[in-house]
Amino acid sequence: MFKRIVICGAGLIGGSFALALKAAGAVETVVGIGRSTATLEEARALGILDEIATDWAVALKGADLLLLAVPVGQMGVVMAAAAPYLEAQTLVTDGGSTKADVFEAAYTYLKSHLGNVVPAHPIAGAEKSGPAAAFADLYQGKRVVLTPLPESSAEAVARVEAAWARCGAQVCRMSPHDHDRVFAAVSHLPHLLAFGLVHDIQGRANAEQLFSFAASGFRDFTRIAGSHPEMWRDICVANRQALLAELDAYLAELAYLRALLVQGDGPALENHFAQASAARNAWAEKYLR
């Protein structure tokens, strides 16, 4: 499928993409480039990378595809650096969790290459990051949202879609605006809330006591608070309009729950919890089987 692909950022997302394509026999050579030499060396030792490049001219020579798997705040800088060396055939996709900002960066830095740019968001995270967290099956059965540009060529979209599909993913398409609103609600807000809860507790005088009694509910609720701070900083900044809208809707929800608590209104609390519980269990029934 590909003779040579370049991964910028050989962490969980980039590393798993490389391992998945290798496992599928869909790539001959995987070249890594990135800001941390130690990370790239680790990725090579783990069999994720075949070559490490220290400059873009060497990396992109003869490349069929470039995957940008860096925190979204880095996309612009990376695109600017790569742009002069993109060849006519080189496809560009990414693994960023926000898409409107990736659009903006592409229009700014990849102007003459837009036909080959097909932004993507693989819905497959983990609270662990780095090359050691990568594995070939990460995308197996997971969704990948493509948000093609109006300028993306049909052939480029088809090839990028096929690449993600070869990783085992179910690929769908969305506008970047819809994408960013959906993920603000079901991903970005929960991350913000989990970070907030752990931050709140860790700053208490009795934090050790509190943590010592935290059980499985706390464990699962806060799992995503162990996520990569820089990655989530970038997502929150990039998607802050949609995230603020979601946060405000949630604050209204909490204000209502607070009023029910103040009033000790058991029936209304139960009704509220019952609606949530039924919806959560129906979701689990449909999507977790």
Place this chain on the structure above:
Amino acid sequence: MFKRIVICGAGLIGGSFALALKAAGAVETVVGIGRSTATLEEARALGILDEIATDWAVALKGADLLLLAVPVGQMGVVMAAAAPYLEAQTLVTDGGSTKADVFEAAYTYLKSHLGNVVPAHPIAGAEKSGPAAAFADLYQGKRVVLTPLPESSAEAVARVEAAWARCGAQVCRMSPHDHDRVFAAVSHLPHLLAFGLVHDIQGRANAEQLFSFAASGFRDFTRIAGSHPEMWRDICVANRQALLAELDAYLAELAYLRALLVQGDGPALENHFAQASAARNAWAEKYLR
């Protein structure tokens, strides 16, 4: 250890207590009593109960121990009903997630029996409830917090402690006030927040779309939103003072995060997330191994 124990409420907590003591060979006969005949019949069919009692006089005849494993809002009613039939030797413990209200109910309804009353909170939940969710190992390695009354006799405390220890639990002691504050922070607030998030999303016009893109972060964050509505209604009402204090601290946290988002203050967001992430990962390192 016990010839006859009585379980009021043969769900996850009561059923697992019975199964654990049976597995340990620590009880001869387990008698069930409760408001739902169907639940009791199911528990007997599952081997949790040996007998079903329809009145308290029969249930408590010769009983060594009574476990109250009902939603905390029912504790008073159940204590009032059981009180006239408690024998001199009958120990009383419970599985309620709040303790100040159980204290209050004991002082109101079990006045002449306080020496034998030893309230407890097993820190072992699950989002599933009912007898079918019960299993003998639920308490294995889990903590159980005893909150003895000043009136509880040393012997009663020792025997109740031994009963929970035979279930495999690590037993510790706390005041009910401290207990309720700790669990408001690490358990009750996260439940409220998870219920709130799912309630918020399920009420949207595009709820189906949102749910279809919810992934593992959402799955874990909202697992506890599948919990039993009545049980959590009772916990929230019983512990609303401490829960409101926690909710308000959390709302202040969210107000701060909101300001950082409005300002697009990346460094401050990253710093905040990094503190949370480090604390969460340190907690996991210490408690999840």
